[in-house]
Amino acid sequence: MKKLLSFILVFVLIFSCGAVAFAQGEEYIPTVHVTGMANTDLIMDKGLETEKQVFGAEEDDMNTMIQNLVFPLVLFLLGGSEARFAVSLVDAVKPVFEHIKYDGNGESVYNISIEDEPEIDYDYSTFTYDWRADPMTVADELNEFVEKVKAHYAAEKVNLIAESMGGVMTSAYICKYGYSDLNAVIYRSTAMYGLTLIGELYTGRFDFEADELAQYINNFMFGESSQQVIIRSLIRYVAPLIVSPLINKIDRFFENESEHIYDEFLIDIFGYLPGLWSFVPAEYYEEAKKFMLDEEENAELIEKIDVYQYEVRPLINSTIKAMEADGVTVAFVSHYGFSAIPATQSKSYMADALIDTRYTSGGATCSDFGKTLGDNYVQAVNDGHNHISPDNIIDASTCLLPEKTWFVKGMLHTWYSDDYRDLYAYILQMKGEATVYSNPRFPQFLMNSEDDGTTLPMTEENMNFNSDKVTFAIAFDFIKGLFQK
Ligand SMILES: [Zn+2]
Numbered sequence: 001m002k003k004l005l006s007f008i009l010v011f012v013l014i015f016s017c018g019a020v021a022f023a024q025g026e027e028y029i030p031t032v033h034v035t036g037m038a039n040t041d042l043i044m045d046k047g048l049e050t051e052k053q054v055f056g057a058e059e060d061d062m063n064t065m066i067q068n069l070v071f072p073l074v075l076f077l078l079g080g081s082e083a084r085f086a087v088s089l090v091d092a093v094k095p096v097f098e099h100i101k102y103d104g105n106g107e108s109v110y111n112i113s114i115e116d117e118p119e120i121d122y123d124y125s126t127f128t129y130d131w132r133a134d135p136m137t138v139a140d141e142l143n144e145f146v147e148k149v150k151a152h153y154a155a156e157k158v159n160l161i162a163e164s165m166g167g168v169m170t171s172a173y174i175c176k177y178g179y180s181d182l183n184a185v186i187y188r189s190t191a192m193y194g195l196t197l198i199g200e201l202y203t204g205r206f207d208f209e210a211d212e213l214a215q216y217i218n219n220f221m222f223g224e225s226s227q228q229v230i231i232r233s234l235i236r237y238v239a240p241l242i243v244s245p246l247i248n249k250i251d252r253f254f255e256n257e258s259e260h261i262y263d264e265f266l267i268d269i270f271g272y273l274p275g276l277w278s279f280v281p282a283e284y285y286e287e288a289k290k291f292m293l294d295e296e297e298n299a300e301l302i303e304k305i306d307v308y309q310y311e312v313r314p315l316i317n318s319t320i321k322a323m324e325a326d327g328v329t330v331a332f333v334s335h336y337g338f339s340a341i342p343a344t345q346s347k348s349y350m351a352d353a354l355i356d357t358r359y360t361s362g363g364a365t366c367s368d369f370g371k372t373l374g375d376n377y378v379q380a381v382n383d384g385h386n387h388i389s390p391d392n393i394i395d396a397s398t399c400l401l402p403e404k405t406w407f408v409k410g411m412l413h414t415w416y417s418d419d420y421r422d423l424y425a426y427i428l429q430m431k432g433e434a435t436v437y438s439n440p441r442f443p444q445f446l447m448n449s450e451d452d453g454t455t456l457p458m459t460e461e462n463m464n465f466n467s468d469k470v471t472f473a474i475a476f477d478f479i480k481g482l483f484q485k
Contacts, residue, residue, distance in 0.1 A: 036164030054099035068092035086257035106301035167192035184329035199284030200344030212342035334361035339369035362400035
C-alpha cells in the first residue's frame with residue numbers, strides 16, 4: 001500500500017511539474033524546411049537489382065559522356081561541321097539525362113523515387129520531393145508531411161521556411177489546403193514567380209558570349225587574398241582574349257543548331273517535366289507552350305501545368321495579404337549582387353546568379369547588374385521610410401511586403417550564413433511585429449562577407465564587394481610587395 005501511494009505521488013509530481021512547465025513555456029511550434037530543387041537525388045528502381053542514381057548523374061555516366069564528347073569536340077573546333085557535332089553532342093549528353101524524362105502527358109517514363117524521404121527533426125524538419133513532379137501533387141505530399149509533423153509534436157501549427165523551388169510547392173500547398181496549419185512562412189530566394197532564365201530557355205532564346213561568361217565566373221571569385229585577386233584578374237582580363245574566339249564559334253553553333261538540340265534533347269528530356277514548367281514566368285508562358293509543346297499531343301500535360309500558372313500563381317499575392325491579416329507571420333529574404341547565368345538573350349537583370357531579385361523579393365525595383373538606379377532616382381512608393389539600398393541598386397518600396405523583406409547582397413542563390421538562424425528566429429519570435437526597422441542587427445539591407453561567413457548590416461564601407469577599385473588596390477600592393485622582397 002505504501003509502495004503504491006508513493007508511486008502515485010511520484011506520478012502526480014511528474015505530471016504536475018510537466019503541466020507547470022507546459023503552462024509557463026511557449027507552445028512548441030515545429031519548423032518545416034521546404035527544400036529547393038534536387039535537394040535529394042533521384043533513384044531508378046529503388047530497392048531492386050537494377051537500382052541506379054539518375055540525378056545527379058553517376059560518375060561513370062559522366063565519364064562516358066566526356067569520353068564520347070572529346071573527339072567530336074576537337075574535330076568541330078578544328079573546323080568540322082556544325083551539324084555533325086550537334087548530333088554527337090546530343091548523342092553523348094542525352095543518355096545521362098534519359099531516365100529523368102516524362103512522357104508527353106506529364107508522367108514519369110521510368111520507376112523513379114527520391115533518395116531521402118522527408119524527415120522529422122526537432123530543429124528543422126525537412127520536406128523533400130521529386131522536383132520533376134506536378135506541384136499540385138507535391139502539395140498533397142507536403143500536406144501529409146505537415147500533418148505528420150503536427151501529430152509528432154502535438155502542435156496545432158507549423159512554420160514553413162520555403163527555399164527556391166520550395167516556394168512553388170508551398171504556394172501550391174497553400175492554394176490547395178489553405179493556411180490554417182501555418183504559424184509563419186518565410187520565403188527565401190523562392191522561384192514561385194518564376195525565373196527569367198527558364199522563360200528565355202523555354203522560348204528558344206539561347207545565347208552566350210565569352211566576356212559575359214568570364215564576368216559571370218569572376219563574380220564567384222570573392223575574397224581579397226592576393227591569390228584570389230590574381231585569379232580574378234586573370235579570368236576577367238586575360239581569359240576572354242584567349243577563350244573568346246572559341247566561345248564565339250560555340251555561340252554560332254548553338255545559334256545554327258538550336259533546332260536539333262531543342263527537338264532531339266531539350267524538349268524530349270526537360271520539356272515534359274511539370275515541375276520545371278512552374279519556373280516559366282507569366283509573361284513567357286503562352287509563348288513557351290507554343291515553342292516547346294504540341295497543343296494536341298501534350299494536351300494532358302498542358303492541363304496539368306496550366307493549374308500552377310493560372311490557378312496558383314495569380315493568387316499568391318492576395319493570399320499572402322490574407323494570411324497576414326489572419327495573423328500568419330510572413331517574410332521574404334532575397335539575394336542580389338550577381339547577374340543571371342549568361343546563357344540567354346536576357347541576362348543583365350539583377351539576380352542571385354540564378355533567380356531574378358525582383359521575383360525573389362516579391363517585386364522590388366532593381367537596377368540591372370553592374371549598374372545603379374541612378375543619381376536622380378526617386379523611391380517609387382513614398383511611405384515615409386527609406387527603402388533604397390545604400391548602394392542605390394534596390395528600391396524595396398515596390399515589394400509586396402516592403403517592411404518585411406530583407407535583402408542580402410553577395411549571397412549566391414543556394415547560400416546562407418549561420419546568421420540566417422538568428423534572423424529567422426527573430427522573425428518567428430516577434431510574430432508579425434518583426435520589420436526591417438525593429439532590430440538594428442537586421443535592417444532591410446545586409447551584406448554577406450565571404451571572408452568570415454557573416455551577414456552584417458550593409459554600410460557605405462562594406463557595400464562594394466569585388467569591385468575594380470579593391471582588385472586594383474590589392475594587385476598593386478601585391479606587385480609592390482614583390483619588389484620589396
Ligand atoms: Zn516602409
